[in-house]
Amino acid sequence: MDLTIVILIEILYAVASLALISVGLAVVFGMMKVINLAHGEFMMMGGYATITAVNLGINVFVAMLIIAPLVVGAIGLVVERLVIRHLYGRLVDTMLATWGLSLFFIGIATVIFGNTTTGISTPIPGLTVGDYQINGYNLFIVVVSVLLMVALYLVLGRTRLGLIARGTMQRPDMASSLGYSPERIYMATFFCGSALSGLAGAILAPLVGLVPTSGGAYIAKAFITVIAGGPSLIAGLVSSASVFGVIDQIFTFAMSPVIGEVALLIAAVVLLRLLPQGITARFFRGRM
Amino acid sequence: MTLNRRHFLATGTAMAGAGLLPRLGRAAEAIKLGSILDTSGIFDAYGKPMDHAMRLAVADLNDSGGLLDRPIEIHAYDTQSDMALYAQYAQQLTRQDRVDVVHGGILSASREAIRQTMRRSNTLYFYNVMYEGGVCDRNTFINGVTPAQQVEVLIPHAMKQSGKKVYVLAADYNYGQIMARWINKFVRDNGGEVVATDFFPLDVADFGSTIAKIQSAAPDLVVAPLVGGAHLSFFRQWAASGMKDRIPLASTTLGVGNEHKVLTAEEGDGIMVAYNYSQQIDSPENEAFKAKWEAAGGNATEINEFAVSTYAGIMTWAKGVRQAGTVAHDPVVEALESGLSVTGPSGKLTVDPQTHHAIADVRLMEIRDQKMQVLETLPQRQPLDTQAVCDLGANPDDNTQYEIDVDI
Structure with a gap:
């Protein structure tokens, strides 16, 4: 019984962390159609921003939830102004440019922080579930992910700002003729996407040993989750993260973490063969 | 100038000598x-x-x-x-x-x-x-x-501190695979039993499910020849779930790249290692x-x-x-x-x-306050x-x- 609860919590955590690492990419790639290969590096910078802020004596939650997203968002803003804005609508070119950016960020981080592993300890103590001890921080990640999805849903679906952003992504010419500047809306959306990536990196930072190349570990999973999710932003993210998270954890528990990863990748291939446009092209259509 | 034999020999010798001179004059060749x-x-x-x-x-x-x-x-x-x-x-x-x-x-x-x-x-x-x-x-x-020098010392000590049931977590390449075999051997030689061995590729950074699995196996000791930055997450997540005070931990790699200075004192304290050198x-x-x-x-x-x-x-x-x-x-x-x-x-x-x-x-050590404190030295x-x-x-x-x- 205790083990069942522990496994359930681990599955919830796997789903939540997949959604968390993919949400920034879902905004930048899913909404704006910019293939951001530097997504992992935005997360890595979020991690470093958190660790630096904590080492300067700032409260760890402030560092994770406020400072890291702002710092990475600001970096994203600069990147958008200098590079990305020239490349909207040129899918392959964004790929090349952001790949270059990812190498650049790895280099910069190595120069500043060195190539040695750094990290901070988790700010939440362990929990006891019957005979088992679990990582309390995993529950924190679940809560943050749920809140993030709800917030994203409310902003995009219930506010005028979200409506304008979604409208601009679909028909920039119409938005423009209604008096909104697509350029500024793109800029703001890219800022939000970068900040979300930074937030994800920050929240995962206490769980891992961070090196400048850490971003590479997330990029593939994030793309798989977003692509398999399909056209709807939130419904797609939640549904594909659930499918992959559950499969990953079941195989991890039954066999080993390696088999879990393999099962996740096989599931992704099968899913894309059956639903080439992603889950939400067939199910939950028209949702957000 | 006519070249006679005497002249030839004289200049020849002088030139040869001149050729040798720099060698004698400067310091010996590096x-x-x-x-x-x-x-x-x-x-x-x-x-x-x-x-x-x-x-x-x-x-x-x-x-x-x-x-x-x-x-x-x-x-x-x-x-x-x-x-x-x-x-x-x-x-x-x-x-x-x-x-x-x-x-x-x-x-x-x-x-x-x-x-x-x-x-x-x-x-x-x-x-x-x-x-x-x-x-x-x-x-x-x-x-x-080599493993015999290190593990032969570490395993009996760690088992004496804990018990006979051992769980092994190893990096999935030749070092980890070979190390896991040695750990298995020395655990058995000391009358114990390896209840499970899990291998992890070098980029695995999420050990939540592994930690739950370890608890359901309920070993007396965990031995972890894990390698690199991603694997460092294990020690962090182990401490974060409060397991550190429940099941003792030993490692054959933690600290070689000074990883114990990356972990905080609360995360690292008490982990048992054995190496040739400690600061x-x-x-x-x-x-x-x-x-x-x-x-x-x-x-x-x-x-x-x-x-x-x-x-x-x-x-x-x-x-x-x-x-x-x-x-x-x-x-x-x-x-x-x-x-x-x-x-x-x-x-x-x-x-x-x-x-x-x-x-x-070979020295038996324990991590304390981000330092590897030497408990015992086993000479030669x-x-x-x-x-x-x-x-x-x-x-x-x-x-x-x-x-x-x-x-x-």
Whole structure:
């Protein structure tokens, strides 16, 4: 019984962390159609921003939830102004440019922080579930992910700002003729996407040993989750993260973490063969 | 001018003499020491301190008048954590620079990439890293501890502190696989049982489900030969779930790259390890070494096992050269095979003539306050694993890395 609860919590955590690492990419790639290969590096910078802020004596939650997203968002803003804005609508070119950016960020981080592993300890103590001890921080990640999805849903679906952003992504010419500047809306959306990536990196930072190349570990999973999710932003993210998270954890528990990863990748291939446009092209259509 | 015989001889002799003069006038020709290490790229956390140690050792030798009254000249190459560059720079060192000795290589893959080049060109080679054991090559001297030296000491101690049921978590490549077999053997030799062994690729960073699995197996002890930054997450997540005070933890790798300084004191305290070197060794040699390290522009907190092995490796070679009275290959090998020893920051290291491995002091340690506190020193442990398969005295032409068969 205790083990069942522990496994359930681990599955919830796997789903939540997949959604968390993919949400920034879902905004930048899913909404704006910019293939951001530097997504992992935005997360890595979020991690470093958190660790630096904590080492300067700032409260760890402030560092994770406020400072890291702002710092990475600001970096994203600069990147958008200098590079990305020239490349909207040129899918392959964004790929090349952001790949270059990812190498650049790895280099910069190595120069500043060195190539040695750094990290901070988790700010939440362990929990006891019957005979088992679990990582309390995993529950924190679940809560943050749920809140993030709800917030994203409310902003995009219930506010005028979200409506304008979604409208601009679909028909920039119409938005423009209604008096909104697509350029500024793109800029703001890219800022939000970068900040979300930074937030994800920050929240995962206490769980891992961070090196400048850490971003590479997330990029593939994030793309798989977003692509398999399909056209709807939130419904797609939640549904594909659930499918992959559950499969990953079941195989991890039954066999080993390696088999879990393999099962996740096989599931992704099968899913894309059956639903080439992603889950939400067939199910939950028209949702957000 | 007519050229008669006397004139020819006179000028000829003078010219020959003039040709010799610069040789007599300047200092003796330098001895060339080749170094091949990753001082950039993903392994530079290991390579940079090794490079610093190599330069420190050469500076020490040169300050005391060089070797055989000749200065030592460094030919160092940065392999940028790229295995392909090892082969290329090994050719450069042996063919163009024609060095007298090569020290270097970090990963086992890099050692195997250059070992044969060294052997073919008759260039003496020192590998100064703790590794999985089994290399048997008369041209190669190895200065790091092997699993038998380390695990044989660590496992009985850790089991005495905890109990007989052991859970093993290992990195999924040759080091981790071989290490897991050794751990299994020594657990059984001490009357215990390995309840499960899990292997993790080097990029796995999420250990939540593993931690739950360990709890359902309820072992008395967890032994973790995990490698690299991603695997460091295990120790962090283990502490975060509050398991640290419930099941004791031992590792064969934590701390080699000074990982215990990345973990906080709460995360690291109590983890049991066994190595040749710790910065906390209380000996005049270690204190002097740390002072020298700082004086040469280094930071003493970055000294690690590999750096100390590199320093001692160069000193061992130097002692061999002094004893042989030459840098020529065969006399130096014979001098080293006489069983000579040096005393360095990590204590006494003796060359085992049978295997060309080091007979070394192994220390049981526990991580406390981000330091590796030495609990007990076990002097002069033999590399039993390699000795079981390798006898260079009886079989000097051997050139293999034996996969030591640990029956499970």
